[in-house]
Amino acid sequence: MTTMIPYSFSACFYTMTAILQRLFGMLFLAATLCPHLVKAQQDSAFFIDWTGADSNRCSGDLGHFRWEGNTLQLDAPMDGMSFIERSCVLSGDWQVSFQLTLGFNPSSVNYSLFQCQATSSSYLELRIGANQDELALFRVDGRGENLLCVSPAGVLDYSQTEIFIEISYDRFKRYHLRWYASPGSASWGEVISPPDSLVPPIHRLRWVAQYSASRRDKFTWSSIWVVSKPNHALQPWIDWRWTEVFSNPQPLIPGISPPVDFLEGEILGVGPKLMADWTLRVNQRSYPLASLWLPAGQAVVIGPEVLRSQLPPEAILWPLEIDLPGDASIELEHSSGQILGQWTYSQTWHHPKGKAQGGYSLEPSHREQACLPATWHSCTELSGASLGRFPAGDRQPIALNYPSLRALPDSSGRWNLHVEWRHPIDPSTLPSNAEGRWDHVRPGLSIWSPLVPPIPGQLYALCLPRVWSTCAGDRWEIDSLFWGLPRMAQAGELLWTELLADPLPFEPRFIELYNATKEVLDLGALFVGDAPWPMEWRRLGRMGEFILPKEVWAYSEDPRKSAARYSAGDSTKIRPLAENLWAIEEGGYVGLFRSDGLELEHMEGMRHSSALGAQSEGLSWGRSTEGGWFTSGDSASPGRWQPEVSAKSVWGRVQVLQDEWSSIQRPQVAFQFREEGAWQLRERWLHIRGDAWTAWKASGILPAEGTWTSLLEPPPGKDWLWELEWTSPSSGIRRRAFMLKMRE
Numbered sequence: 001m002t003t004m005i006p007y008s009f010s011a012c013f014y015t016m017t018a019i020l021q022r023l024f025g026m027l028f029l030a031a032t033l034c035p036h037l038v039k040a041q042q043d044s045a046f047f048i049d050w051t052g053a054d055s056n057r058c059s060g061d062l063g064h065f066r067w068e069g070n071t072l073q074l075d076a077p078m079d080g081m082s083f084i085e086r087s088c089v090l091s092g093d094w095q096v097s098f099q100l101t102l103g104f105n106p107s108s109v110n111y112s113l114f115q116c117q118a119t120s121s122s123y124l125e126l127r128i129g130a131n132q133d134e135l136a137l138f139r140v141d142g143r144g145e146n147l148l149c150v151s152p153a154g155v156l157d158y159s160q161t162e163i164f165i166e167i168s169y170d171r172f173k174r175y176h177l178r179w180y181a182s183p184g185s186a187s188w189g190e191v192i193s194p195p196d197s198l199v200p201p202i203h204r205l206r207w208v209a210q211y212s213a214s215r216r217d218k219f220t221w222s223s224i225w226v227v228s229k230p231n232h233a234l235q236p237w238i239d240w241r242w243t244e245v246f247s248n249p250q251p252l253i254p255g256i257s258p259p260v261d262f263l264e265g266e267i268l269g270v271g272p273k274l275m276a277d278w279t280l281r282v283n284q285r286s287y288p289l290a291s292l293w294l295p296a297g298q299a300v301v302i303g304p305e306v307l308r309s310q311l312p313p314e315a316i317l318w319p320l321e322i323d324l325p326g327d328a329s330i331e332l333e334h335s336s337g338q339i340l341g342q343w344t345y346s347q348t349w350h351h352p353k354g355k356a357q358g359g360y361s362l363e364p365s366h367r368e369q370a371c372l373p374a375t376w377h378s379c380t381e382l383s384g385a386s387l388g389r390f391p392a393g394d395r396q397p398i399a400l401n402y403p404s405l406r407a408l409p410d411s412s413g414r415w416n417l418h419v420e421w422r423h424p425i426d427p428s429t430l431p432s433n434a435e436g437r438w439d440h441v442r443p444g445l446s447i448w449s450p451l452v453p454p455i456p457g458q459l460y461a462l463c464l465p466r467v468w469s470t471c472a473g474d475r476w477e478i479d480s481l482f483w484g485l486p487r488m489a490q491a492g493e494l495l496w497t498e499l500l501a502d503p504l505p506f507e508p509r510f511i512e513l514y515n516a517t518k519e520v521l522d523l524g525a526l527f528v529g530d531a532p533w534p535m536e537w538r539r540l541g542r543m544g545e546f547i548l549p550k551e552v553w554a555y556s557e558d559p560r561k562s563a564a565r566y567s568a569g570d571s572t573k574i575r576p577l578a579e580n581l582w583a584i585e586e587g588g589y590v591g592l593f594r595s596d597g598l599e600l601e602h603m604e605g606m607r608h609s610s611a612l613g614a615q616s617e618g619l620s621w622g623r624s625t626e627g628g629w630f631t632s633g634d635s636a637s638p639g640r641w642q643p644e645v646s647a648k649s650v651w652g653r654v655q656v657l658q659d660e661w662s663s664i665q666r667p668q669v670a671f672q673f674r675e676e677g678a679w680q681l682r683e684r685w686l687h688i689r690g691d692a693w694t695a696w697k698a699s700g701i702l703p704a705e706g707t708w709t710s711l712l713e714p715p716p717g718k719d720w721l722w723e724l725e726w727t728s729p730s731s732g733i734r735r736r737a738f739m740l741k742m743r744e
Helices: 017-026 028-033 053-057 305-310 353-357 559-565
Strands: 044-048 058-060 065-068 071-074 080-090 093-102 111-117 123-128 135-141 144-150 161-169 175-182 189-192 202-211 219-221 224-229 238-246 262-269 273-275 278-282 285-288 292-294 300-303 316-319 328-334 339-345 362-364 376-378 404-409 415-420 436-442 445-450 460-463 467-469 475-477 480-483 494-500 510-515 526-529 537-539 552-556 574-576 590-594 599-603 621-623 629-631 653-658 668-672 679-687 697-702 705-709 720-727 733-739
Touching: 053 058, 071 202, 080 111, 080 224, 093 111, 111 161, 123 161, 135 175, 144 175, 144 189, 202 219, 292 316, 305 316, 404 480, 494 590, 494 599, 552 559, 559 574, 653 733, 668 733, 697 705
Parallel strands: 238 339, 300 316, 552 574
Antiparallel strands: 044 224, 058 080, 065 071, 071 219, 080 202, 093 161, 093 219, 093 224, 111 123, 111 202, 123 135, 135 144, 161 175, 175 189, 238 262, 238 362, 262 300, 273 292, 278 285, 278 328, 328 339, 362 376, 404 415, 415 445, 436 445, 460 480, 467 475, 494 510, 494 621, 510 552, 526 537, 526 590, 590 599, 621 629, 653 668, 668 705, 679 697, 679 720, 720 733
């Protein structure tokens, strides 16, 4: 039987300028007082490729260039100058990246120009090799030209050069020119201009080649990576995958095994990246990593300095003293919270099992299939490890994980479906057909371009090959992904089904919505406010996110924590809130608004049962099918609306009987739960800041109703909460945290 799975993690783009103008007119007073008003434009990131279809969007000397998929080759009939250009809107903070191959040593008659044009007479111009074998960025306008920044001379002084170039414009109105040239550079070079705001927003990109007769086919341009972020600092796309794990190396293979533990992986993305402020996490341990430039696509070994002498020339050492257990969960975490390379390995993958005793590393059969645990095995090399060299096995069918969908317009305004897969796809398994075209722009992102423009609100099914496999190597049969170009919701079409406004300390709040219509609705242009004429505004999600008919989505301040804390929810249906909510008081107003100010739904005056006293932490409000509201108890369910639950409150009552702790007094609670059976209780101290805690202390088996007096040792100070957790016979969790009066 065919299964059709409606995944809709992402988004679709709407031009918000006219809508927001009306919003600002309606909410002028709120706008002047609130610093968190909505952002007017969407962040945009995309590749410009050199396919035949792409040539239709360009102008200039088209016959002087040869189109070769992701590259553009100069193929001029004679010596002279050729140019090619296309539209591309850049505003706010932006970045353009590309690679240029020069099959010669540039000179005053053989060089390249890259122009970012605002108008025909106002533009930025990067001169590549036009003078002193250097890179020079100029601003050109009606008043002449002004040098913004220039590289050292000699950067391009080679018989042939491949150079990766980034030009960016930051929120301080400075231009950054960065480059990585081969064979000349051992690392990135960078120069920064003084503040300059005289160039208006860019509307076109132009490439120019000046050449003699012997150089008319010696220029090659790569795909162009464009990032435009009107309201945020730039953060170019990168990802990471692991390709080898060497742990528990004892006993070593005498004389040839690497002597210490190491990890091997690679950066996925465009060009080298400065990896600064990253930490390697191995289970509960954290290892800060040194700042280092890492090129994409090269083997990177994370391990001690003693390994440097054993690395092949093409590998890079990211020095770190590490101790790897036999089984572990590993990831790279940035100081900003970004996570790369979440991965779990196990010694059970060794075959035969005896190799798990040491001397052999684990690696996948092919680097592009590192996401498949089923393809990992013991290294087959005599040394027991392929240190600094990627696996050399054959590729097997590529595994896929749950896809995310986002409908976005391309540079010409045509709507495409961006299908974000967590892992790479074999392009041959997703062929283009009479309905549209697949483009696989990078690992983890493919774009489907339908030939017929979608109708707003209509539900579409994208056909896929019948058989896929999960990242665990299991077969997974689906044949369609549901999507649509969303329309704006009307009042009554999006129902508010759950709200957790007052969670336990240091846990996230969430909002849950249900699409009551038969159409695809927009979620990216919605906001949450604190009054019918709000003083507090928070954006709900990313621009263009949509919700399918009869679908439920939860928006959380921390989706991972919500999924872990509330197991009754649906972890695949929780998205991140774009902005954290304000402090919502019990009985207060919370409204859901469109960006034009239309209220779609609101909650007001909701109060918990008086029997709960002041202990409403962790209790959410849920909605019944009859429209009534009830208290969730301790088992909220973000992402999973349960309309069969009665409107009758199902809270679990916990009250403090003794709120002091001293050498002669112990804190005590009374509890009463509706579910009968034997409950397991444990307790601990939790610091009020949430950044420290003691180990859980198991406190025995209790009935569903009774009292409990703490058995904990004295807390290490006064700023601690008493936290208790009950586990029901059906594995439900009830947790409470109390601030106590600490006495000596």
